[in-house]
Amino acid sequence: GEDVEQSLFLSVREGDSSVINCTYTDSSSTYLYWYKQEPGAGLQLLTYIFSNMDMKQDQRLTVLLNKKDKHLSLRIADTQTGDSAIYFCAESSSGGSYIPTFGRGTSLIVHP
Amino acid sequence: EPEVTQTPSHQVTQMGQEVILRCVPISNHLYFYWYRQILGQKVEFLVSFYNNEISEKSEIFDDQFSVERPDGSNFTLKIRSTKLEDSAMYFCASSTGSGEKLFFGSGTQLSVL
Numbered sequence: 001g002e003d004v005e006q007s008l009f010l011s012v013r014e015g016d017s018s019v020i021n022c023t024y025t026d027s028s029s030t031y032l033y034w035y036k037q038e039p040g041a042g043l044q045l046l047t048y049i050f051s052n053m054d055m056k057q058d059q060r061l062t063v064l065l066n067k068k069d070k071h072l073s074l075r076i077a078d079t080q081t082g083d084s085a086i087y088f089c090a091e092s093s094s095g096g097s098y099i100p101t102f103g104r105g106t107s108l109i110v111h112p
Numbered sequence: 113e114p115e116v117t118q119t120p121s122h123q124v125t126q127m128g129q130e131v132i133l134r135c136v137p138i139s140n141h142l143y144f145y146w147y148r149q150i151l152g153q154k155v156e157f158l159v160s161f162y163n164n165e166i167s168e169k170s171e172i173f174d175d176q177f178s179v180e181r182p183d184g185s186n187f188t189l190k191i192r193s194t195k196l197e198d199s200a201m202y203f204c205a206s207s208t209g210s211g212e213k214l215f216f217g218s219g220t221q222l223s224v225l
Contacts, residue, residue: 042216097168098211102155
């Protein structure tokens, strides 16, 4: 079945850029997502990209997609302590009725 | 902003007992989902529900699990006879279209002793 992998932890200094990486296996993935989970809260959709795009920028967030390598990344510019959270990569395809398949989540720790 | 509400936030139960996890999806959403996350593992899809019936389910969602939308506002997940390995955080979500932007609740932490 589909699989999504991401590293478990990332630690950055406030003001630096963060890059969270993800790989997936489903070559028919149509949508790729980044969700954010803050402590005690549910998963919140941050951004998503269609598989026919290779980049999407939204304020401090940049999503890069390498479809050939099935690699997705989320770059957060000027990372703030409020960005500390768990970031989940997810993918969906028509074969799965577009229901997202999630990774394990990457804990981003931002220190002063 | 509208939100998905889940109750309780924590549930402790004895192995073999039945539990019902409750969710109130966003009112104009049509698709409803349950996911779970065992500590340290991936967020796993359990089931999706549309038009008063299950539309998709995973291998995890066996005969011990059932879902119901009893009154047009609540969406429940029942586990008939809980096992130790059912201990996890259970997330409810809803969306306007299948797989479109999912709105998640804050989860119910289920502990089976």
